[in-house]
Amino acid sequence: MIAPFVYLDLHQRQRQRSLLVLRIVLLAILAVFTIGTLVIPLFGSDFTNPSSLSDVLVHVFLVLQGVVMFMLAPFGAADRLSRESEQRTLPALLNSPASPASIFFGKLAGAFVFDLFLWSFFLPFIAVNALFCTATPGYIAGMALANLATGFYLSLVALSVSARSKRALHAFLRLGVAYLVWFVFFPILFGILAAIVAAATSGGSEPEFLTVLCFAHNPIAIQIGLLGLFGALSPPWAIAYALAIPVLWLLLSWILVRLALRALVRAP
């Protein structure tokens, strides 16, 4: 029951002009970074060997890939179900053999295909630089897969918001507010908390459980870990951090899917 929704999603996106613009913008960004980094040595920079250049570029592309998955993947999914309400096509879908769960996961599969499209854009650039850089293949693959997982996870969040919105605009606004709370308000709150706790303790540094608490809920928690947090934490807390990520992701996903399905059942 999921395949028809992927078919629908692909054919609908195929007609979106914004997608063509997106492709051009992504290619332009990649080209600018590649050319820019290659041109730097001409001006007397230290980057005179392929290894140094690739070290920079592979990180640039991995970060860019992460930013794109973080920013664009969820906003590509945010209107998928609310548009069904807006176009009044939801009753027709619900009067089909597809259950609300099939509709939701079908739309999620469609969103994942879009995520793959975004994600795979960077792969050739990352792969070429991975041949020359000093970073391990495991690290590069881990970061790239973490970026994909982040995009998929945020797409699920966005789709859930979409299911509970009657209009695409409302879905985008709600997702924007959720982003603001999640990625601006929460870190500030945790930062203040960590500072208070650190000041109260004689050591002057925050306890490790607060570090885990601060970062584990974040959709880029894996990337943060790979970039150094796993190494900075003591082994028990590193394990706790690694375990907390999937637990929190699964818990939030389960809650959001339940809310979305309830909204779909009540939609007509």
Next chain:
Amino acid sequence: MAMTPLLDIADLSMQFPRGPLALDRVSLAVRPGEIFGLVGPNGAGKSTLLRLAAGLLAPTGGSIAVAGRPLASIPRPATLVGLMPDPIGVYTDLSVREYLRFFGRLFRAPPERIGHVVGFLALGPFLDREVEALSAGWQRRLALARVLLSDAPLLLLDEPAAGLDVSARADLLQCIRSLAGGGRAIVVSSHILPELQRIATRFGVLVGGRWRSPIPGRDTFSPADLATGAFFLRFPDPADATRAAPLLPAAESVAPDALRIRPPAGTPPSNALAPLFAARIPFTEFRPDSPSLDRLFLDLLESPTSPPPLPPSPPSLPSLNP
């Protein structure tokens, strides 16, 4: 033996949370081959009734059975009930072919079924057009095609002819009639009452979530129930009407070239025409003189507590072969 109703609704009630009572103990049975005309003012509960019958909403009271099975126990009601909602909600950002392929895959309809539906609704020339570029009439046909892909024996059509011109309406109603001829049970909700009167085999008027009927003790009524016992006769020339008037029972002039006659109860109405044949007076039209559904509907709306005056019991309809 009476056929099992495809749709059997008993004492159905629907109370929306923090909303009005949309339906109040409504009962209805629709059998295969029937076209049930659902009539009512805006907000009367027609769409709610159809959405409940399609399983999109859960009732707060009463029961719904489809093909003899409780609706709640049917895992995929869409295989038995096809709903064409209003607004129709078609994907305007797809082509007709893509739209049909998507729903064909969803319904697991074989390609032959899609081809059959395309042929039946004459959608062939439009397959590669964008849905957005179709006229309202063809978009409605496409929505009907989506419903037919399921091959459901019970069709619920909510305002299928809304916004269509006369020609598109006639085409669509012809489609509906031939679908019923194939043994489907069809419930059609419409505000276009003259057309509905032409195709429906039974009617129900919903007002404020309750049936309102001109027949005491009955929720719904058929065209035969509307017969007044009078017949309408039209002549090719007003002089013919003048000559015919003294020869016919209880004849009264309704137009220069038309008479209303009331044949004696218990005799075949065609007997009343014998004097015309004897006098060689030609006529062009002879039909039961029933009130229009429009008029009846307005009367029902204007008499909120008691039904309007009833016609006498109808005579058996004659064969109109002279």
